[in-house]
Amino acid sequence: MHSFEQKPIAEYTEQAYYEYAQYVIQNRAIPKLEDGLKPVQRRILFAMSELGLRSTSKPKKSARTIGDVLGKFHPHGDTACYEAMVLMAQDFSYRYPLVEGQGNWGAIDAPKSFAAMRYTEAKLSPYAQLLLKDLNPHTTEWGPNFDGTLREPITLPARLPNILLNGASGIAVGLATDIPPHNIKEIGNACIALLKKPSLSSQALAEILPGPDYPTGGEIINSAAELEAIYRSGQGQIKQRASYQIDDTALTINALPHQVSSSKVIQQIADLMIGKKLPLVKNLRDESDENAQVAIVLSLKNSRVSGDDIMHTLFAETDLEKSHKVNITYISPEKKPVQTGVLPLLLSWLVFQENTLIKGLQHQLSITESRLHIIAGLVIVFEFLDEVIKIIRHEDNPKPVLMARFSLSEEQAHAILETKLKHLAKLEAHKLQEEQQNLKSLAESLKQLLEDPQARKKHIIKSIRQDLADFGDERRSKIIERKPASRTSIPQTIPKEAITILLSEKHWVRAAKGHDADIEKVSFKTGDSLAVSFKGYTHWPCILFDDSGIAYTLATHELPSARSHGEPVTKMISPSGTILPRILCGPLEQPVLLASSLGYGFISSIQALSTRNRAGKKVLSLGEASIAYAKPLREVTYLALFTQQGRLLIIPTADVPSLAKGKGNKLIQIHKKELIDNVDSLVRIQPLAADDILVVHSGKRTFTQPPKAWDAYIGTRGQRGAFLPRGYRRVTDTEIDSPNQDSI
Structure with a gap:
């Protein structure tokens, strides 16, 4: 009978989950500090090195490389492994590609459009040699492969901090990492500065290393203070946007944010054009080719159109502006996941670099001393050549005789016996002595480097400077502090055209061109008719109200043409009440007077009423009342307030508060019970200038009040007002007679 180990389920699941988490963190998703690579990346590079696919070699089929990686080091899916290899070959994905590919390796407009591994060829890039140089079991840590038949490097002896040069991203169990790429010159100079002054502050480091450098270029718009704070803490967000140039009526986007597909951006811009959100853009085309990876051209309607305003809209509405999360998490040399800023990372990497150098020097010194030991034995051959030859000729086992006669070690005796006769010439003796002198000098210099930390630092600085000379390039991503784009409408990008907005009784809306449109000739659907019209401009927002005091905003320039029956407002907004026959259309700074039938009111503005929310914005608290007045x-100087009972109160406009929303203050006294019983309410408001003549219409009768006759009605806010003369208390309309009358 089989016996099984028994454990409580809680203990088993905790242990299993812990082991799984450890595996994912250390062997899959999080890069190591030393070489900045994940295991699959490291194994691909090592397998290519073992295949002899150096930068100077002829490339081989990618399938050959992936086969070796899977069969020897990484027994996982071939598709995932090949995709990791592809990423290392894409110059728009990696700042410094590690693989040099031939064939279709994807493009910036379709990163995953690469050909299958049987069609592509690859070899190591020149930069990859920096990670693999001096790779041997003596300079870095090695371990067994998955089946124990081979050994593989646990880390590569990278000559530069690749973890910052190419960056990294990954999600593990409870951990994630997002390290941006950087410029090799700036990283190298930062390392040199820290070697010279380990106590360098983060502020001083920020002057040498100002920010990331993405492979696709573009602009980094964070401020210097923001970038310094991100680098100090190791966490934050880098805001990057596309770069562009304007040439007369052509706007060309020539660089995209990192990991943004140009095809996706083109689709987003096209959707905005279809949605009439870019009315000043005439055409969109993609002129990208092998000479220009990104060339998205927008044709503008005329040269007076502001390309900067168009781009501001695109930054807000598309992926042309993108935020990159920064979370500098990595596996430390102590094999623990840590999250730090850039300064501790570089200091830790420099310690690794010095330890790697020490191991390499010790290995090189060991080889040098071993060779010197052999040469010391070979010199004896030339000093006692005849005796050595005699011993070899006459002795059955000459090795122990030679060791005893000349006090040789076994290695020296073996080297003498393996020496060919042609190497016993006098010239060979001279070469041997010359080699001995050179090796002694080399051994002395190696010992000096091992014993003197300052000498080691100078050696590392010299190596870094040589690498910068070989691989250094200029920064691609410019750092220019700018304000991030917001998702607000940009009036400058909308044509300024006069229109007349029409709202029907059944809440269908449309716009006729011009202010002189013949509304009487406009047709409506059967059973529908005009409710209200309003003259405005396309670059002004259009405001509607419902019976609960909620304001809704329509994009005026997107309204359907009056040639059609229009569209229901519910296609553009989601009203919670009944839409009222009231329209506002004006510039954002335009003051608006709002009042309820209960006599409360305040002054707001078009901007305060505007909203992008389809559900609208609550602006007027009504309670039992309704909206009595909502006009620009x-x-x-004054407001003339008329009630249902025929009262008139004229109050100074200065007494009316300015609010963004709310109930407002009491403008005229209306009793709530009278409002509910439909006995009294505020029915009309007429703004008045000091010299205006007030004209009141009561049916066909007209009542005229010049300014000098206002005294009987002028009062303070909140009063009841005085009755109009008999016969004029049923006010049907009001107007003013003034030479300075405003058209609004």
């Missing part, structure tokens, strides 16, 4: 307010 010109510069006036």
